[in-house]
Amino acid sequence: MKVVHQRYVAYSDAHYAGNLVDGAYSLKLFGDAGTHLAIIGDGHESLFAGYSSVEFLAAVRGGDVIEVEARLAATGNRSRTIDFELRVICRSLDETGRAEVLAEPIVATRARGTGVVPADHINRS
Template sequence: MSTAVHRRYVAFSDAHYAGNLVDGAYALKLFGDVGTHLAIEMDGHESLFAGYSSVEFLAPVRGGDVVEAEATLVKKGNRSRTVAFELRVICRGADDTGRAEVLEPPLIAVRAVGTAVIPADGTV
């Protein structure tokens, strides 16, 4: 099974809601980035994302978090790729002083499954 992983600090400027919450689109953007990384490693092409068959928002993502986005190949067709995504919070701010803690185990925040397609002629 092929997997790609990205880690990122979530800036407080990315928070849009009370409690420093980040919107769900933030996770989907990260899934796009890590899915593109996976496609390049597997196929030598960025691929075209066709859509999600499921998205589950399981826990909050907040400004000050460190997150890990993972894309894992689930199924490979002739041109289609089914990919499972998971966003985990691996570090979280402990208080307003800048202290933070490593979460062990990480907090699973978002899960999704989507389909990417490699164009037949390799172009968009």
């Protein structure tokens, strides 16, 4: 089971030279995708317990179009291990609005985390 979100990264989200976006931006989007995945799988938003790994592999910049994937990796009684990946699929070429669709997405961030579903909300269907 997986969900994929796509979105444009606004220039106002960039905080550093070269229009770089901070790593927390990826983690926020992982939270949104993880919540979506939990709703589909368990009928509840769940509670996020934490990340066991996070890798920042490439830059995300204002003007990019990205996709975030949350994929269910393992299921316990109440815990859900989720693999996350953020990919840049379009890249801004300059600040004039020119951009290109990338032939191969750039994997910018990967993570693995655990969500926990409250015992009284387990989807038993």
